[in-house]
Each structure stands twice: as structure tokens, then as C-alpha cells.
Amino acid sequence: MAYTPTRRQLLRAGGATAGTLALGRRRLAAAQSTVDPDVLIYPDDPLYADLRHGFNLRWIGSPAFIALCHDSAQVAQTVQHALDNGLRITVRSGGHCYEDFSSGNDGGVIIDISPMASVSHDAETGMYAVEAGARLLQVYTALDEQFGVTLPGGSCSTVGAGGHITGGGYGLLSRLHGLTVDYLHGVEVVHVTNDGRAEIVTVTRDSMDADEQDLLWGHQGGGGGNFGVVTKFLLADLPEAPAEAHLMFHGYDWSTLDQASFRRFLQNYGNFLAEHSGVDSPYKGLFPLLGLNQLASGHIGLTAQYVGDQPELLAEFARAVSDGLPSPTARRIMVGHHRIVSQSPEIQSMSWLTATRQMSGTGPSRRGKYKSAYMIEPFPDEQIDVIWEFLVNPAVPNPSSLLQVDGYGCQVNAIDPAATAVPQRSSIMKLQYQAYWTDAADDDVNLEWIRSFYTAMYGEQGPMPDSVMDGCYVNYPDVDLIDWPTLYYKGNYARLQRVKARWDPLNIFNYQQSIRLPEDGATPTV
Structure with a gap:
């Protein structure tokens, strides 16, 4: 995020540096509690403007103050201070929440733990x-x-x-x-x-x-x-870091694709993952990302990383997915959050950490809306037709809007759905619908595009778990979802409610899609 370097520099300079920015009201408010006065950032502090928002510029809050906490004791003190003063609490780590669950806390307190980074x-x-x-x-x-x-x-x-x-x-x-x-x-x-x-x-x-x-x-x-x-x-038991990674960046010009070749592309991609997403697949070291950008962008982007001792499998994947398609072109592309610095049809090999840094780019902070879906099976033909229509014939073209389709499965699916709170343990693809724009005047048209796209794909209820779909990813929150407990958590929601009742019995930590206390309802349908 744009404000991160400035904030980091200030924080690393020590508490005294932050304290010199404090004005009288800030010190007075802190003196009435046990909170370190250098922790609390009030609206009259020069840091406040940068800290009141995160990655999604749709959500710019007006909290009573922001607490930049450096350790758990400061967090506890801030929580107690908020409780004693009747202030709503939200929590922020990196500020990438897609909805207003952390930054959108007008009149409350945002507990920002970004200084805690060891x-x-x-x-x-x-x-x-x-x-x-x-x-x-x-x-x-x-x-x-x-x-x-x-x-x-x-x-x-x-x-x-x-x-x-x-x-x-x-x-x-x-x-x-x-x-x-x-x-x-x-x-x-x-x-x-x-x-x-x-x-x-x-x-x-x-x-x-x-x-x-x-x-x-x-x-x-x-x-x-x-x-x-x-x-x-x-x-615990962390895997050894790979020594080397092999990357592939392919671009396909929209001008070379018609509806038939587009359908074949998505069929190839889905069928490959359906065949090669088992726990023992030799392709488990392969992770592909397919960026289905709108026609206005000029291209579709396919990125893949392979780590392991059979790098030739990356070329085999490329051949299987591109079978019957035009040859990929060399261009600089952006696939969702993934900014590709240089792009070539040829496979590139480098140290794994170098590859991770290259793949770790993030775009500028903008306005955005996001949706998600897990898939157990390849795309049905009717879904491919819907995707084509919304990418090729949007009401208002936006080159920064796309559907990203990530490979999934293999070791993810080796874990029982109830062993962790993540129940989606049989999927082969994970989808993220993304729309980005800069002007608030364009909110309605972009929200209409992504919402209409999603409804055309899954109906009003969203991708409810069935033989093809398997719900949504809680880290891509979407307030439009009706039965979000089922879509995020499936059969694990009741246990999460019991955890809530034991560890947050007063429902202090709450937002639009937070876990409900058992007596508050929001029980999933399956």
C-alpha cells in the first residue's frame, strides 16, 4: 500500500518519533487510560490520513483513533481502553480486507498491528x-x-x-x-x-x-x-524452501480468439486440473493462474510456477492447455494482483526467492469489488458462455476487470474438511472475480458488472456446494452473499459459533460477516 514505507520509517525510528507528532488532545486522552500515548493516532495527527484506509479505497473510515500497537500488551491495553469507553473495535494487519470490516469503523477504534512484524x-x-x-x-x-x-x-x-x-x-x-x-x-x-x-x-x-x-x-x-x-x-514442521522455481508467462491476444477457441481454452484448462489435482499427482509442484481479462485489456494472461525436479512438466502443461489455440505472444501483462515485470513464452528459471519476489507485486491502491468461488469440476459449457459474454460484451468496458482462475487441489485436498475451519478440501480450481477502478463516479457501473456476472454464473444464492461448486473463500469477503455461513464454512459453522460463544461471549469483535453467537442465528442451510 502506498502509505506503508512512510509509516514503517516512522515506526522504526522509535516511539519517541511518533510521540513528537502527538498533539495535546492525543496525550490527554491517552493519559486517562493505561495506553501508551505514542500508540494512539487521532484525527489531528499527520499520520491519521494515511492510516484511515487500506488497500481498497472504497473504504476510508473516520475512527475516533487508530492504535498502532507494537506488542500484545499494547493491544490488550487498547482493547480495554475501547471497552471502558464504549468504542467499537476493528482489527487491521496489512489492510487488504476487500470489504469495510477493518478500516470502515467510523467513531470506533482501529487496532493496527502492522508494527508487530518479527x-x-x-x-x-x-x-x-x-x-x-x-x-x-x-x-x-x-x-x-x-x-x-x-x-x-x-x-x-x-x-x-x-x-x-x-x-x-x-x-x-x-x-x-x-x-x-x-x-x-x-x-x-x-x-x-x-x-x-x-x-x-x-x-x-x-x-x-x-x-x-x-x-x-x-x-x-x-x-x-x-x-x-x-x-x-x-x-511447526515447515517445508524446506525450494532452491529453484520455473516460471511461464503466456499472453493470448483477444483478437486471435473467437467463442469456440475461448471455450476450448477453458475446457483444456479445467480438464487438465481435473486430471492432475490428486494428492499424488506428479504435477503437484505446478501452480497455474489464468487471468481472464476483459476484452478491453487486449489479452488473456496465463502464468504458472513449477517447483520440483521435473521442470519439463511445465512445458507439458503449456502444451495441454494451449492445444488448438493460437500461439501465445510476448507482452507485459498483469494478472489480478500479479504484476509481471517481463513476459516471454519461454520458461524462465531462477532462485525460488527471486521468483517469489517477481510474483509478489501488487497494484496501486484503488477502488475495487471482489467475489469468489471454489470448483470441484471443470467449467460447464453454460458457465463458459456466461464468462465469454461478460468479458467480451460488458456494458461499460474496463481493462482492469477480470476473472482469475487459480489451480487448486493436490496437497490441499489431503486434509479432512473438519480438521481445520477450511471445509473446501476437494476443489480443483479457485476463482476470484475482480473489478478495479479509480473514480467514485464509476462505482455503480463496475458494481453492476461484477454482480450481474456472478448472478448469471450461479444465481441469487451464489455457488452453493453441489457436484460442481463448493462455496466461497472467506478471505475474499463479499457482503452480497446471502447464505455466507454455508458458502464460507459449510458444516464447520456450528463449531465456529461455539468457539465464538466461549472466547468472545460479549460479541465485542463484530462486523457484517463475523461469526454469530449461537443465539443470534445465521445458521447454515447445509
Whole structure:
């Protein structure tokens, strides 16, 4: 995000630097509580304007103050201060929430944990500790360079660990190594007790208490900000970081595609993943991303990464997917969040960390709307026809709108749906509908495009679990969803409600799609 470097520089300069920016009212308010006065950022502070929004510029909040917390004690103090003053609490790590669940907290307090960004290793226990404010690229770099291990997580570099991991977490190594939460051994959380006290707890897989086990399980895909403020993750048995990665960037000019060749392209892609997404597939080291950009962009982008000792499989994948299609062209392209610096039909090999950095680009902060879907089977023909129509004949063309189709499955699907809070463990593709724009005057037309597209694909209820679809990804939140408990959590929602009742009984941590207390309803249909 655009404000990150400035904020980091200020924070790294120490608390005194931040304190020199404080005005009288800020110090007076802090003096009435136990919160460090250098933590609280009020509207008259020069930092406030940059900190009141995240990645999605549709959500620019007007909180009473923002708390930049450096450790769990400061988080607990801020939570207690908010409770004592009747202020609503939302939590922000990297600021990439697609909806207004964190930054859109007018009159409340945003607890921003981005200063908490350390990555460490305990040689005695073998645990890796990642503070929840660390950005993903920071995490990968530290784990690789210091310890020779990695974490299968997302490829957008500035996403914060706090939201990413609690929502499940996946990325270019997930077909090979599974989801991020499959390696979660423990969490440190600031929660609120039944009598209104902020309390710091640490729970691990070794905990003997069933409630503590439930709290850990709830953070393995239940979504961020539901049970408290997670401040630290403990990770175990992390895989060795790959030494090398092989990348492929293909572009297909829209001018060379007709509806028949487009249909063949999507059939090729879906059929390949249906055949090669088993747990023991030799292609589990392959992760493809298909960027189906609108016609106005001029092209479709296909990106793939392979790690393993059979790099020739990447070329075999390319041949299978492009069978019967025009030859790919060399061009600079952008596939969703993935900014491709240089693009060539030829396979490029480089160190894995270099590849990760190249694939970790993120676009500028803009206005946006997003939707998601998991697929168990390839695209039905009628869905392909809908995709064609909304990409080729939109009411108002937007070269920054697309449908991204990621490969899925393999090791992800080796885990039981109830073992973590992520129930989607049989999918072969993961879809993300994306629309980006800069002017608020264009909100309505872009929202209409993505909503109409989604409804034409799945109907008013969305991609309800059936023989083809398998719900939605909680880390791509969408307030348009009607039965979101089923779409996100399926049969795991009832247990998440029990976790909520035990660890946030006063429902202090709430937003439009937060886990409901059992008595509040919102029970899934399946």
C-alpha cells in the first residue's frame, strides 16, 4: 500500500518519533487510560490520513483513533481502553480486507498491528513465531534466508499475516504443501472475557483444554477478527524452501480468439486440473493462474510456477492447455494482483526467492469489488458462455476487470474438511472475480458488472456446494452473499459459533460477516 514505507520509517525510528507528532488532545486522552500515548493516532495527527484506509479505497473510515500497537500488551491495553469507553473495535494487519470490516469503523477504534512484524525460531521447540503484522514477503524472506524453510501462503507481498493466515491462506506452493493453516501449531490472542476484561492467551496443539483446542481450530480458517486480536502465530514442521522455481508467462491476444477457441481454452484448462489435482499427482509442484481479462485489456494472461525436479512438466502443461489455440505472444501483462515485470513464452528459471519476489507485486491502491468461488469440476459449457459474454460484451468496458482462475487441489485436498475451519478440501480450481477502478463516479457501473456476472454464473444464492461448486473463500469477503455461513464454512459453522460463544461471549469483535453467537442465528442451510 502506498502509505506503508512512510509509516514503517516512522515506526522504526522509535516511539519517541511518533510521540513528537502527538498533539495535546492525543496525550490527554491517552493519559486517562493505561495506553501508551505514542500508540494512539487521532484525527489531528499527520499520520491519521494515511492510516484511515487500506488497500481498497472504497473504504476510508473516520475512527475516533487508530492504535498502532507494537506488542500484545499494547493491544490488550487498547482493547480495554475501547471497552471502558464504549468504542467499537476493528482489527487491521496489512489492510487488504476487500470489504469495510477493518478500516470502515467510523467513531470506533482501529487496532493496527502492522508494527508487530518479527519472524523468529525457537531451536528448543522447533517452533517458528510470526507476528501477525508481518507482510507476507517479509515472512517468506526471513524464513528462507534465516532458516531455510518456507510457508505455503499468498503471493501478494503486502498482505498481512494476521488476516491471511486466519482466513486459511493459500498460494503458489499450496498444491505442493497445502494451506498455510495446515502448519499452524499455536496462536497468541487478545480476547475479552465474559466480565469485560481484555486478556492475552496463548493456545497450542499441545493444549489439554478442549476450549483452547477450539480457539486454535477457529483460527485455522475461521477468518480474522472473530474471536479477538491474534498477535502471534506459532508454526511447526515447515517445508524446506525450494532452491529453484520455473516460471511461464503466456499472453493470448483477444483478437486471435473467437467463442469456440475461448471455450476450448477453458475446457483444456479445467480438464487438465481435473486430471492432475490428486494428492499424488506428479504435477503437484505446478501452480497455474489464468487471468481472464476483459476484452478491453487486449489479452488473456496465463502464468504458472513449477517447483520440483521435473521442470519439463511445465512445458507439458503449456502444451495441454494451449492445444488448438493460437500461439501465445510476448507482452507485459498483469494478472489480478500479479504484476509481471517481463513476459516471454519461454520458461524462465531462477532462485525460488527471486521468483517469489517477481510474483509478489501488487497494484496501486484503488477502488475495487471482489467475489469468489471454489470448483470441484471443470467449467460447464453454460458457465463458459456466461464468462465469454461478460468479458467480451460488458456494458461499460474496463481493462482492469477480470476473472482469475487459480489451480487448486493436490496437497490441499489431503486434509479432512473438519480438521481445520477450511471445509473446501476437494476443489480443483479457485476463482476470484475482480473489478478495479479509480473514480467514485464509476462505482455503480463496475458494481453492476461484477454482480450481474456472478448472478448469471450461479444465481441469487451464489455457488452453493453441489457436484460442481463448493462455496466461497472467506478471505475474499463479499457482503452480497446471502447464505455466507454455508458458502464460507459449510458444516464447520456450528463449531465456529461455539468457539465464538466461549472466547468472545460479549460479541465485542463484530462486523457484517463475523461469526454469530449461537443465539443470534445465521445458521447454515447445509
